[in-house]
Amino acid sequence: MGKKTPLYETHQAMGAKLVDFAGWDMPVHYGSQIEEHHIVRRDAGMFDVSHMTVVDLVGSEARPFLRHLLANNVDKLQEKGKALYTCMLNEQGGVIDDLIVYFLEESWFRLVVNSATRDKDLDWIVGQASAFGVDVIEQSHLAMIAVQGPRARDKVLPLLDEANRQAAADLKPFYGEEHGDWFVARTGYTGEDGFEIMLPEDQAAGFWSALKENGVQPCGLGCRDTLRLEAGMNLYGSDMAESVSPLVSGLNWTVGWRPQERDFIGRVALQRQRDAGPKEKFVGLLLEDKGILRNHQRVVVEGAADGEITSGSFSPTLGCSIALARVPAQTGERCQVEVRGRLLAARVVKPPFVRNGKALVELK
Amino acid sequence: MSETPGDLRYSRNHEWARANDDGSITIGITDHAQDQLGDLVYVEVPEPGREVEAEEACAVVESVKAASDMYAPIAGTVIEANEALADKPEVVNQDAYGEGWLIRLKPSSSDALSGLMDADAYREFVESE
Numbered sequence: 001m002g003k004k005t006p007l008y009e010t011h012q013a014m015g016a017k018l019v020d021f022a023g024w025d026m027p028v029h030y031g032s033q034i035e036e037h038h039i040v041r042r043d044a045g046m047f048d049v050s051h052m053t054v055v056d057l058v059g060s061e062a063r064p065f066l067r068h069l070l071a072n073n074v075d076k077l078q079e080k081g082k083a084l085y086t087c088m089l090n091e092q093g094g095v096i097d098d099l100i101v102y103f104l105e106e107s108w109f110r111l112v113v114n115s116a117t118r119d120k121d122l123d124w125i126v127g128q129a130s131a132f133g134v135d136v137i138e139q140s141h142l143a144m145i146a147v148q149g150p151r152a153r154d155k156v157l158p159l160l161d162e163a164n165r166q167a168a169a170d171l172k173p174f175y176g177e178e179h180g181d182w183f184v185a186r187t188g189y190t191g192e193d194g195f196e197i198m199l200p201e202d203q204a205a206g207f208w209s210a211l212k213e214n215g216v217q218p219c220g221l222g223c224r225d226t227l228r229l230e231a232g233m234n235l236y237g238s239d240m241a242e243s244v245s246p247l248v249s250g251l252n253w254t255v256g257w258r259p260q261e262r263d264f265i266g267r268v269a270l271q272r273q274r275d276a277g278p279k280e281k282f283v284g285l286l287l288e289d290k291g292i293l294r295n296h297q298r299v300v301v302e303g304a305a306d307g308e309i310t311s312g313s314f315s316p317t318l319g320c321s322i323a324l325a326r327v328p329a330q331t332g333e334r335c336q337v338e339v340r341g342r343l344l345a346a347r348v349v350k351p352p353f354v355r356n357g358k359a360l361v362e363l364k
Numbered sequence: 365m366s367e368t369p370g371d372l373r374y375s376r377n378h379e380w381a382r383a384n385d386d387g388s389i390t391i392g393i394t395d396h397a398q399d400q401l402g403d404l405v406y407v408e409v410p411e412p413g414r415e416v417e418a419e420e421a422c423a424v425v426e427s428v429k430a431a432s433d434m435y436a437p438i439a440g441t442v443i444e445a446n447e448a449l450a451d452k453p454e455v456v457n458q459d460a461y462g463e464g465w466l467i468r469l470k471p472s473s474s475d476a477l478s479g480l481m482d483a484d485a486y487r488e489f490v491e492s493e
Contacts, residue, residue: 017402033428034403034454222402226428290450292406292426314405314428321406340424340431 001025005050006143006201010208014218022116024051026221033222037316040190040227041357044149045219046211051115054142054198055125059134062109066101069128071246071264073256077103081175083187086254087246088113088124089266093273094242095249097121098234100187102176110176110183112144112196114236128265142183143204145197147216148227150357152194155214159207160184168195189224191231191355229322230315232284232351238295239282239310239324247273248326249310250282250351278329284351285309285323285337286361289344293323298338299346304328309337317354318363324351366395366490369461373477374486375437377419380461381477384468388443389476392465393425393434393456396490401427404453409445409466416440416469418479423466425456438476440469 002025011018016027027048029036039045057065066074072086082103088096097117102110113121126136147156157165163179168186171177173193176185183198199207212218225235232250234240240249247255247270255270256262287293293312301307307327315322327335327348336343349361372380378397382390398404406426416422421433422442445467449455456464471477481489 028429029402032403032457034405222428290406291408292431294431314426316428 003051005048006204007048007050007208010205011048011218014212016218016220021051021221024115026051027218028222029220030218033220033226034316036217036219037223037226039217040149040192040219040223041317041354042150043217044147044152044155044194044215045217045223046208047146047148047219047221047224048143048208049146049196050143050201050204052144053113053115053118053121054139054144055111055113055122056137056139057109057111057125057129057134058107058137059132060107061132062107062134065129065132065134066109067262068132068264069125070101071255071266071270073258073262074101074103074109076256077101079175080104081171081177083174083176083185087240087251088121089246089264089270090242091266091269093245093266093269095236095240095244095246095251096124096242098236098240098251102185104178116237139198141201142198143201145199145204145208145211146188146190146194147197147211148188148190148192148194150193152192152216155211155216156195156197159210159214189231189233190227191233191352192227192357226313226316229311229313229324230317230352230354232324232353234324235311244326245270245273245278247278248280248282250324280307280326281329281331282324282326283331284349284353284361285312285325285335285346286318286349286353286363287321287323287337287344287346288364291321291339291344293321293337293339293346299325299327300336300338300343301328301331304330307331307335315353318359318361320363322353366399367461368395368483368487370483372461373437373480373482374489375435375480376489377435377437379434379437381437381480383477387470389438389440389469389471390465391437391467391469392460394486395460398457398460398464401425401430401432403428404456407449407453407456407466409447409449410442412442412444414442416442425453434466436469437480438469439472440476441472442467443470444468
């Protein structure tokens, strides 16, 4: 028996197929993962992401602490409510986790980290925070529901109370705001517009049911994975790990190199890798032959070392198989992938594959 | 609850087998198997003429989540494969015992199906798994 979110019984009642996900019993789909995927691209779907870990950092030194803790520069957050995507690195420049940080008050920042890495993340953050006198407070009483898709905002807004509705209607992408016990952010993990809503756990089932009544499709974590893969968004544990640098995980853009004097954890190691020039790069692959790309398959590049698929699956939007892969730096426009004992032809593309319902790669 | 038609025979690898009037055997994966796999997105079937042993991997069914081999429940020669699944793999989800069949075999022995489970035994087997 795994851990259960406040929506567990609701999922059961609504016909979800539940599977273990990092120790949690979570819905993988409610019937068809592919239909749910299409609904998020075309209309609106919702995900229970209450298993994710919400951590508040409270104290007058919260900002200096985050300047040190995070690879991206928290000083990019000057407007209240603004969010930042970042890696949290170890001294060797490996990725402990990726996370979103929200700037709420000068003495209050909120982090959302992965559930699979909760324990090690909290240990690491608490260990680093003591020198700054910052309190690390997990908000485990909060449920989290992500509503995503082109019609997500229209379907959510009427269900919010007055204060949250006004705030949410005015939110710019990648901002969040708290009113009462609710925190509404215009963020997500699908490549579509929408909200991620944190709310008291005892209100989660009622809100979920109201969303369903309002035409929002319950979705499982199955399609969340194909949606984020199409959107070219990394998954921790697959596309990056503690032993791998963000520079070869497609995350160079998240490293706040400037100002030079900002001393974040992992900076020295990263700078060394950057100066040496990474031997690998992180790319998207589009399978041209029939078949399905899967994690850990071997990528064969002529005249170079092998690469590896870090996330592979079927793209419901494109109707073919796609992947994220770590390949030799000299890889050109084509490669082959070893799929079940055969070498299949693939094209190298720049992720994302799909954003806001539209294919961004050319299908031939 | 998944369907388990009474006129079919079943394997421990979740294939079904149907005896046709002409002596051939049609084979597919069970409703329980397709339900466990989820939405299928790719099916690869063998060429007609291929000889297969019992328990030999002879087709591949891939869902969004994972790839699975289909094992021949009995030995025989492939006389027909369901090529239509290449473009419409979801038919296996929709109609596992009908349009979603995978291959038709000419069995090596005439009592080939006797080693397989009947519907009741298969239902019990699924519940015990």
